[in-house]
Amino acid sequence: MKRAVYPGSFDPVTFGHLDVIERASQMFDELTVSVLDNKAKTPLFSVTERVKILKEATKHLQNVTVDSFNGLTIDYCKQKGVHIVLRGLRAITDFEYELQIAQTNSKLSGGEVDTVFLTTSLEYAYLSSSAVKEIASFGGDISQCVPAFLIPLIAEKYKNKF
Ligand code: ADP
Secondary structure (H helix, E strand, O other), X not given: OOEEEEEEOOOOOOHHHHHHHHHHHOXXXXXXXXXXXXXXXXXXXXXXXXXXXXXXXXXXXXXXXXXXXXXXXXXXXXXXXXXXXXXXXXXXXXXXXXXXXXXXXXXXXXOOOEEEEEEOOHHHOOOOHHHHHHXXXXXXXXXXXXXXXXXXXXXXXXXXXX
């Protein structure tokens, strides 16, 4: 059984993440998308909200489950008995950062946890959660970036800021 964990902030999930999730769901028997509860960041959506949003966005994918965790990704993987971490690569700028995390995770886990990368589909290469938030904060159009059901939820967060 091929199982993988796709960890990330997903604040909020974008078509870029969803593209990676959909393609990976065809490669693995089971994929767990897991929201990292990173105390160092002040997120737009709470972990509970992000989990709910991800569940809605992936409900058509039978072998994808959504979860959350805090602490080290490798500890979470060990606890779940999963040996593969999935990450997405957009551009060369992602590469250095991702390579370092992947190598650290491999080292820390004694080689038990490996990272698999999916490169982004070109149409989503420009997309990031931070760009979505910036556009939305100025009342811009994010319909090319996130699923339709998410647009009012994001707008609500910025309602008092206009
Ligand atoms: P983190 O804060 O852990 O980087 P993100 O939610 O920003 O979490 O991203 C999670 C993963 O998804 C990362 O591997 C990131 O490179 C990847 N990713 C983000 N946006 C895209 C995109 N547009 N296309 C493909 N992969 C992406």
